[in-house]
Amino acid sequence: MGDDIQDCCVLPEAIEARTLEIDSDRRAYSRRFIHSGEVIIRNLPTAHALLDEHQRERCSRCLSTTRRQSNSNDKNSLLRCGGCKQAWYCSRECQRLDFSLHKVECKEAPILLSLNDGHGSSNSKLLVRNFLALRLKNGKVNNNNCCQYCYGNDLRPRDVTIQCGKNHFEKLIQYGNGPLEDQETIDIRRAAQALWNQRKVLNKILMPEIDNYDDDADTETVVINDRSELEDQLERDMRRFRVNNFGVTDSLVRVIGGAVYPLGALLNHSCSPNCLVRYDLSSESSSQCHEPPVMELIAAQDIPIGEELTHSYIELVSSKKSRISNLKQMYGFDCFCPRCCRKKKANSDRTSLKDIGSNHKNDDFKIRLPNNYGSLSPTKLTRWILHNYNPAISNATMTNSTKGTSYLTSFDQDIIFKSLNENDPAIIEAIKVKQQQAKFFMMNGDLEDELSSLKEVVQILKQLTSASGEDQLPLSLELYQARCDRLGSLIVAGGQDNTKEALIECEHIVSFLCLALKHFPNHSLLGLQLFTLGDLYDSNRKSDEAQKTYVWARKNLQISQGRESEMVMLLNEKIVG
Ligand SMILES: [Zn+2]
Ligand SMILES: [Zn+2]
Ligand SMILES: [Zn+2]
Ligand SMILES: [Zn+2]
Structure with missing residues (x-):
């Protein structure tokens, strides 16, 4: 040294x-x-x-x-x-x-x-x-x-x-x-x-x-x-x-x-x-x-x-494969961080040196879920995650919201970033076409057709994700991104039905981010989506949920953007008491 x-x-x-x-x-x-x-x-x-x-x-x-x-x-x-x-x-x-x-x-x-x-x-x-x-x-x-x-x-x-x-x-x-x-x-x-x-x-x-x-x-x-x-x-x-x-x-x-x-x-x-x-x-x-x-x-x-x-020099909500290739391409180095090489043994001086000072246990990169997560619908799983990962719910325990669950399953965090069925190019192609259509409709101001294209993309990816094997969570990076696209358009469209749909998408998005950023819960991406989720609870007249979510968002954004930041000031006005 x-x-x-x-x-x-x-x-x-x-x-x-x-x-x-x-x-x-x-x-x-x-x-x-x-x-x-x-x-x-x-x-x-x-x-x-x-x-x-x-x-x-x-x-x-x-x-x-x-x-x-x-x-x-x-x-x-x-x-x-x-x-x-x-x-x-x-x-x-x-x-x-x-x-x-x-x-x-x-x-x-x-x-x-x-x-x-x-x-x-x-x-x-x-x-x-x-x-x-x-x-x-x-x-x-x-x-x-x-x-x-x-x-x-x-x-x-x-x-x-x-x-x-x-x-x-x-x-x-x-x-x-x-x-x-x-x-x-x-x-x-x-x-x-x-x-x-x-x-x-x-x-x-x-x-x-x-x-x-x-x-x-x-x-x-x-x-x-x-x-x-x-x-x-x-x-x-x-x-x-x-x-x-x-x-x-x-x-x-x-x-x-x-x-x-x-x-x-x-x-x-x-x-x-x-x-x-x-x-x-x-x-x-x-x-x-x-x-x-x-x-x-x-x-x-x-x-x-x-x-x-x-x-982090790069976007953290991404797979190990794309993190490693982005770092190599943009900065010219191989990542030896604890998250990237936790499975490899420290077999070179360089690796062991990089590990100095990091006391991360393997558990940091595991997600704890109820052991019946495989039989939960995506919506139930989402509710479970939102409840159990919310620091604003002080009495939350890891088991109380899912009946008959007494054990927790540890899950490798990178699982949810694994790419979907790459073996079926026809489906991937169909998704790309739909996404291009949505973009085309958007540029022409055709909101209705844009929304239906984006909805179809989410549907196809949802089916793909749940069909991709028992070990797969009903979540994936592609589905998350498709939901983000759809959420944006639903909010722009407005109206009661769209706002209801927007809330469901936003719940899925936030629960995905909870798992994807479990090792880094103060990432501002999560804070900003929580802010949006709070607003959507509010416009769907769920003020209890809105308040809990705003408190959670503020906890994150006070760190990721600062106590005097614009976002925290806005949240201070929204939070009652
Ligand atoms: Zn200097
Ligand atoms: Zn790394
Ligand atoms: Zn000038
Ligand atoms: Zn100036």
Whole structure:
């Protein structure tokens, strides 16, 4: 085991970084007991950029959706940059603060901002912004070790936000092997072209005044004078982006932009993580004002001292097979997390090292069900799961809601992610056709036919799932996804009958998520679906169930989105007493 290394960051007090000799990989460990819901890290990005499709909806600097301190009547519309007419701001202050990074975009809008190529790529913008952000401090390379910004008088962890400099960025690992994707190569060329076109202006800013130049060995002057050197630099940056970047998400967990958080990149991936990441976007309730989006690392559960801190780089509601292939494709590594290799023996140094600090028992990945689950209808099983997994029902026991059940069956969690009858391509094809039809009907505004197509998809998958053998739960990932599609359309359609159907689908969806996320119950996906379920109980006049479900949703969202988040505020209003 390596030493504490704090050469580049003022680390928050709750964590320490260690370098393991085996792969010279830096990792984060808990320095003390950390309570579930605690904010462990707050990190400002070195640079961030909105995805093209969200450019019009949000302030380019703080990502606020609403105008701030506006005296005009048009309170809701953001200010538009008069130069390029393709960047929006919540206030003059944000526009002023963003200009040092926006000016290249603004002049080179045809290259960087007018990208209607359908990729929604923000990487060329991000490359330019990151390049400038790390070099524009007083005309020298910004080699700052991390600075601390504090909000308020006392330094509680929540109030300490850390900003990293170029030294830290350049210590991030690169995606080393293999060629980049075509789009990434295009993005590098675009960024290089834009910076090259603006080099005269930039060199004036980047070249320090002779008077101000101090001979600090740590500073280097930068001048853009070699096109291919510039492209090489940007390619190295892109290879760091590839494996370290974060997708900034909004309150509905939709990705709205990309950002570089060097301190956040310290954490390893696990499919059974003990931390989660959320973003403090500028809003009226937020502590951020005119600041870029802060990444917050949150303890998703109680964490004992000395345990490795991990979060998930990928979607957790997916099969082991797709988790492993996604990680390989996007990040270039094999997952050795406890959930992925629990059945294998620790037969290599690497595997056993990865297991250090994880005290997961195999049981964490088992689901407990009544032993007569095989004879329960999907609806009965769903009710059982909802009752027994709801922490808002304090006297819930694992047996009291199913008559004649006194034993529990343990079930391998990955069973419900196993793909359905892949041997019957005709049925799979029929499902795909129905799904395409539904999409077509939706685009034509034909709600009735859309609903009947989506219903058929659910029916076919339901039959497939229950016919797929005794060991199979009447649940599957495909069925869950089909139910999500149908739920969305039923809610849009409205009306008494549709709302009733929507409630049934939502119950199935939530019970699936309870099982799929049993090892990670504070995932915001579950919290958001519980919120919807509460609303549907409410509109079906089941206010008792609605209240219990809202309490459960709030318990989750207080951790996954924060006590002051928009969603929790809404729930506080809905919960009586
Ligand atoms: Zn703003
Ligand atoms: Zn502009
Ligand atoms: Zn740093
Ligand atoms: Zn894994």
